[in-house]
Structures are given as C-alpha cells and as structure tokens.
Amino acid sequence: MPIHEQNLIRPENIITNDELEIDGIDVSGHWSTFIESRVVTDYNEDIEDEIAALPGGANIHRCWQCGSCTNSCTVNEINPDFNPRFWIYLVRMGMEQELLRDKDIIWQCVSCNKCTYVCPRDVQPEGVMKALSHWLELKGHTPKSPSMHFDEEFSEQIFATGKIEESRIIRGFFRRTGQPLMQDWLLELVKRLIRHLPLKLLFTMGLANFVRPRTRNWSKAGAAIEEYVLERDLFKRKALGLGPESDDQGAAK
Amino acid sequence: MSDKNLKRVAYYPGCALEGTGHAYDRSTRALGKKLGLELVDVKDWNCCGAMEVKNIDPKIQTYLSSRVMSIASEDMGFDTVMAPCNGCYHNLKKAEYDLENDPENVAVTERLSKKAGHDAYKPGSIETIHALDWIKRSIGEDGIKERVKNSLKGIKVANYYGCMYTRPRHIFPEKDQGPGSESTLKPHFMDDLLQAAGAEIVDYPLKTACCGGAHTLSDSDTSTKLVTNLLEAADECGADVIATECPTCHSGLEMHQIRAETRFGKKTNSKIVYFTQLLGLALGLSARKVGIHENVSDSLKYFKEKGVA
Incomplete structure (x- = not known):
C-alpha cells in the first residue's frame, strides 16, 4: 500500500x-x-555512517526528503512498498528496526537511475539502495540476494578472464541460486532462436561453453583487481564493526 | 556537433555483441562498411564491468572501462572510441567523468593500471561515442536521405532508448546543449535517423523507461512486468516495430516477450529490431547481412511485405 x-x-x-x-x-x-503506546529507544546512531562508508552511500547525508526519488522510481510503480525516500529517512533517523521490516525488497532496485537523474541534492539514491542491500547482507540481516549472486558470478568471470560469456553466466547463476536450468521460457527462447540461426554461429556459441573467451595479457590486471577487492572487503567489514570474514558469527566486536 | 573526423574510429563491441547481441555487431559493421566508415577493433579489450561490477566496487568498474580507453588512445592513437552497447557506452562515459573529477578514482585506476602493466588512461585523451552519435555526426539525416534505396515507408516504429543512454545526466556533458544535441529527457537521435530513412515514427512515451535489464535473471518477474508494460504501450501506440540501440534491452525485450507469453499469457505483437538493422535495410543491405534471422522475434515476413527485405 x-x-x-x-x-x-x-x-x-x-x-x-x-x-x-x-x-x-x-x-x-x-x-x-x-x-498501544510506542516509544522508540533503540536508535542506531551508527547506521548512517555505516551506509556512507559503503560504495554508493557517500551522499546520503545530503537528502532533504523531497521524495523525488520515490516519485520517479521504476520499482515503486510495481510495488508501492519500495520507497527509497522513506528508507533514507529511516537510516538518517537511525530507526533500524523499522528499516528491517522492508529488508527483503531493498535489493530489488533495478539501477535505472531515474532517482539519481531527478534528485535535486545529488544524493544518488540508486547508489544508496545498493549500499543498503550490501549493508543488510554484511550485517547478516538477509541472506545474499539473487542480485548479489548474479553480480558475484559476473564479476568473478571478469576478474578471471577479462570477459564474460553469457551462457556460462546463466549456468553459474542458476547453480548458485539452486534453480533448475530447464526453465520453460528459456527452452522456448532457445527453440525460437535456433529456428533461424546459421550453423556456423550456433557452433561458435556452443564452442564458447568449452573454450572461455578471454582477454589477452589479462592475468596481471586480474590479479591486481583481486588484491584490491580483498583490501576493500576488509575496509568495509571494519567500517561496519565486523570481524574478518572467517568469523562465522559476523557479530560486532 | 563536433567536426571531428569520424570516418575512422576505434570500435569497442563489448561482451554482449559477441554473444546474444551478435546481430547488433553484424549490422553495425555492415552499416559502417556501406557508409564508408571504418571501424578498427580495440585490441585485447576487456569487459567494461556492465551493471554488475559496480555493485562489488564502483572503482573497479572505472578501472575496467579506463583500460579500454587507454588502449584505444595510448596504444592505438585514436581520439574517438565508438561503443554500440548502452552499457559499455555508459560505463566509458562514466569513467571519463569520474577520472576527470574524482581524485580517489584516479588513484585507484593509476594503481591498478601500473600493476597490470599498461599506461593509465589520461583524462580527456579520448571521447566515447554511441553508435547513434557515430551515424548522426558523420552521416546525419541528410546523408541518410541521399543514400536510401528501400524507404522504410509504412513501417511504424517505436524508438526505445533505455536507461543507460541518458542517465544520470552528469556523465553526458555533451547532451542537453540546445539544438542539434541529444536530449536526456526525450532522446531523438534514433527518431531522426529512422525518420530520414522513411520510417513512420510513433509517439512512444516510454523511450527511456526501464526494461529491468539489471535483474533479467535475478528478479525475472519484475523484469517481465516492466517489459510487458513497454511492449503493450508500443502496441497501443500503433507501432509494429520497436527499434533498440542496446543489446541488453534488446535481448531483455525478446526474452520477456516470450516469458510474458508462456508464464502470464500476455501476447504482444511488436517486432524487436536493432536500429542498425533498420538503417541497413533502408540502405539496401540484405536481411541476412544485417542479421534479421538472428533476432528472436520473427520480422522477416513483415519486412518482406513492406518491400524492404
């Protein structure tokens, strides 16, 4: 509603x-x-700083609650509970429990950037949504979202070879999220595709499943990126008051 | 706009154009050849980071894009790189902007470039343009009009630009600069070019609406809803064809057109075709040359009826 x-x-x-x-x-x-009278006593005063420390969240303090983001939002049109303006408000107020009510839909931002386009204060709400869903996962409030699984599958392929190969992404993503590869609509898509495609192209596409396309001279770039990612992971966990990843509880120090 | 010579530019196809967007690659190259515009592939290019790497860390995305621009400018000596994919185009433009304005981004890019063993991209050394800019600036509407062999007369087209071509505004400083420049609110380059080729452009209100491409697989139902909206609007506007300029939008529309049909029983009629395919047909290239048979939505019969294939 x-x-x-x-x-x-x-x-x-x-x-x-x-x-x-x-x-x-x-x-x-x-x-x-x-x-029933309601008294809020559990303000989390750190949450705004924590969001600001994550990629995309840096400008959250600039928000003056005009609501242009929610008004322009693609996902809000489908699901009125998806309300970036409200979530930014809750973060700035430190109302963590209130925010957690919507924890399962925040990751659904489609990054269309309409909010960032209309925002008069350069809050970059799209980035804030990404920081928020990242925060929820790092703090252990939600499991990894399907979107995060997809991003990781995609990025790992790039870091390893410099390029992606789509059928490999699809298979990797379905494996990570435990879905069957044989989806009715996917089969229908393949059926319609192969009706017209020339054999040569089908062959090259099939071949890509076995021979991964890769960028020449990539290994050093890949290694440099991997190193940087590890460094950033440590930084993020520290900013959120979390121990190193091996600490299974992921609890605050 | 710019008087730069676009007869010979660096070409960055990107990953999608080697896979599901193959028809876009094929028609872009064929179109370039037909128009006498030379495309030189960026050598040893890598993925720009698409919409995914930024969610791991945005600065890695900046580095990935900067590597492509660095190779095109430093190693190959180009001052312009053309990327037909909206995702690639967007990321390269964003890297151009970030590396000009954000010292932290510059530091990370320099560090990664050094470790990877190549020159870091120098801000301002190269300009990224989209395939639309490429045709519009080098040939223009008049040039298209002169060269039309099979007018697209009677073909009703809704032009769909998607998100990444116009948003966010600040990474596209050349847009919204008055007459002749592209508009971020109501883009028109594709309209201009296809109209010059004789097509009947319908007034399509969802030009820059989102197809949910980022969550095509991870949140398919949302994507299907968004795409169904786009397709139904095109039907209501009286369009037969949706012209696209992005492989992610294009395959998203194709895929969710089928998904809407098989999962939700919503059948829509638009044929989804790359603008380069339409221009190619108008200039007399064969349907096979521009890869019409590689599209999922079957448009060959329609184009034959209209006398352009």
Whole structure:
C-alpha cells in the first residue's frame, strides 16, 4: 500500500477487548479500543555512517526528503512498498528496526537511475539502495540476494578472464541460486532462436561453453583487481564493526 | 556537433555483441562498411564491468572501462572510441567523468593500471561515442536521405532508448546543449535517423523507461512486468516495430516477450529490431547481412511485405 494511504497506527498496535470492565463500567468491544503506546529507544546512531562508508552511500547525508526519488522510481510503480525516500529517512533517523521490516525488497532496485537523474541534492539514491542491500547482507540481516549472486558470478568471470560469456553466466547463476536450468521460457527462447540461426554461429556459441573467451595479457590486471577487492572487503567489514570474514558469527566486536 | 573526423574510429563491441547481441555487431559493421566508415577493433579489450561490477566496487568498474580507453588512445592513437552497447557506452562515459573529477578514482585506476602493466588512461585523451552519435555526426539525416534505396515507408516504429543512454545526466556533458544535441529527457537521435530513412515514427512515451535489464535473471518477474508494460504501450501506440540501440534491452525485450507469453499469457505483437538493422535495410543491405534471422522475434515476413527485405 502506498505510504500516504497507510494508517499511522499499525494494526498490531490497536487493541480491542471483547469483554472488559473498568471501574464497574462495561467497555467491551469497540469502547475498549486502545492504542498501544510506542516509544522508540533503540536508535542506531551508527547506521548512517555505516551506509556512507559503503560504495554508493557517500551522499546520503545530503537528502532533504523531497521524495523525488520515490516519485520517479521504476520499482515503486510495481510495488508501492519500495520507497527509497522513506528508507533514507529511516537510516538518517537511525530507526533500524523499522528499516528491517522492508529488508527483503531493498535489493530489488533495478539501477535505472531515474532517482539519481531527478534528485535535486545529488544524493544518488540508486547508489544508496545498493549500499543498503550490501549493508543488510554484511550485517547478516538477509541472506545474499539473487542480485548479489548474479553480480558475484559476473564479476568473478571478469576478474578471471577479462570477459564474460553469457551462457556460462546463466549456468553459474542458476547453480548458485539452486534453480533448475530447464526453465520453460528459456527452452522456448532457445527453440525460437535456433529456428533461424546459421550453423556456423550456433557452433561458435556452443564452442564458447568449452573454450572461455578471454582477454589477452589479462592475468596481471586480474590479479591486481583481486588484491584490491580483498583490501576493500576488509575496509568495509571494519567500517561496519565486523570481524574478518572467517568469523562465522559476523557479530560486532 | 563536433567536426571531428569520424570516418575512422576505434570500435569497442563489448561482451554482449559477441554473444546474444551478435546481430547488433553484424549490422553495425555492415552499416559502417556501406557508409564508408571504418571501424578498427580495440585490441585485447576487456569487459567494461556492465551493471554488475559496480555493485562489488564502483572503482573497479572505472578501472575496467579506463583500460579500454587507454588502449584505444595510448596504444592505438585514436581520439574517438565508438561503443554500440548502452552499457559499455555508459560505463566509458562514466569513467571519463569520474577520472576527470574524482581524485580517489584516479588513484585507484593509476594503481591498478601500473600493476597490470599498461599506461593509465589520461583524462580527456579520448571521447566515447554511441553508435547513434557515430551515424548522426558523420552521416546525419541528410546523408541518410541521399543514400536510401528501400524507404522504410509504412513501417511504424517505436524508438526505445533505455536507461543507460541518458542517465544520470552528469556523465553526458555533451547532451542537453540546445539544438542539434541529444536530449536526456526525450532522446531523438534514433527518431531522426529512422525518420530520414522513411520510417513512420510513433509517439512512444516510454523511450527511456526501464526494461529491468539489471535483474533479467535475478528478479525475472519484475523484469517481465516492466517489459510487458513497454511492449503493450508500443502496441497501443500503433507501432509494429520497436527499434533498440542496446543489446541488453534488446535481448531483455525478446526474452520477456516470450516469458510474458508462456508464464502470464500476455501476447504482444511488436517486432524487436536493432536500429542498425533498420538503417541497413533502408540502405539496401540484405536481411541476412544485417542479421534479421538472428533476432528472436520473427520480422522477416513483415519486412518482406513492406518491400524492404
């Protein structure tokens, strides 16, 4: 439901007793509707700095809550609960528990950059969304999202060979996320594709499954990138107050 | 716009054009040949980082893109590199911008370039252009009009530009500069060129809407919804063809057109065709030369009926 149509008081905080007597007066049913008072005491004052330390989050402090990002958002149009403006607000207020209510959809940002285009304060909300989903995963609030699995599969191929090969990406991604490769629509796509393709092209595409396309003289560049990635991982974990990755709990020090 | 000589430019096809976007590569090369524009492949190029590497670390993406530009300018001596893929084009433009404006990015790029054993990219040494800029600036509408053999008359086209060609605005300093320049809000280069080739351009409101390409596989239902919206809008505008200029958008539209049909029972009619294929047909290239048979949506019969194939 769009945020402006939601009741300010959550249903779970409204209490109605079917049978209740107070000071000898029967206030059963509607008359005993109470609003549970809500006091926020668990502000997380570090969360804004933590988001700002992750790639994409650096400008979050600039936000003045105009709402242009949510207004232009591609995903918000499909799912009104996807609300970048609101999440930026919660992060800046330190309302972690409130933010965690939406933890399972934040990764769905499609990076269309409409928000960054319209933002009058250069917050770069697209980057903030990526930093947020990264933060949720690093803190252990959510498992790795399908999107992160895809990004990792993709990036690892580039770091290893300098290039990607699409069928390898598809297979690697389905393997990582435990999905069957034989998806109905994928089969239909392949069926329609091979109807017209010349044998030669099919052969080259098939061959790419066995002989990985790679950039010549890539190994040194690949190694330099891998080294940099490890360095950044350490930096990120430190900024979020996490121990090294081998620490299974991933808990704060 | 620029008077730079675009008769001979460095060509950065990128990974997609070696795979699912093969028809785009094929038609771009064929078009260049037909128009007398020479394309020289960037040697030993690598992936630009697409939309994925930036989520691991944006500065690695900057480095990956800078390596391509460095090879094209330092090793090969070009001052212009043409990338037909929106993703590649976007990332190279972004690297151009970041390396001119962000010292941290420069430091990381210099460090990685040094370790990789090649010259670091020098900001300003090379300009990245899109295939649309390439045709528009070197040949232009008038040049296309002069050369048309089979007018695209009666072919109703919705032009779809996608996200990466115009957003975010700050990495495209040459856009929104008044008459003659490209608009980031309502891009028109593809409209101009295809109209010059005789096509009937429909007023398509979703030119720069998103196809969900970043989550084509990781969040397929969202992508299918977004693409269905694009396809249904094209049908409603009366378009027969959606012209594309990005391999990710193109294969996303093809793939989710099928997925919408098989999973959600939503059938749409648009044929999805690269703008280079359409221009090629108009200039008299055969359907096979521009790779019409490599597209998933079957458009050969349609183009035969219209007398251009």
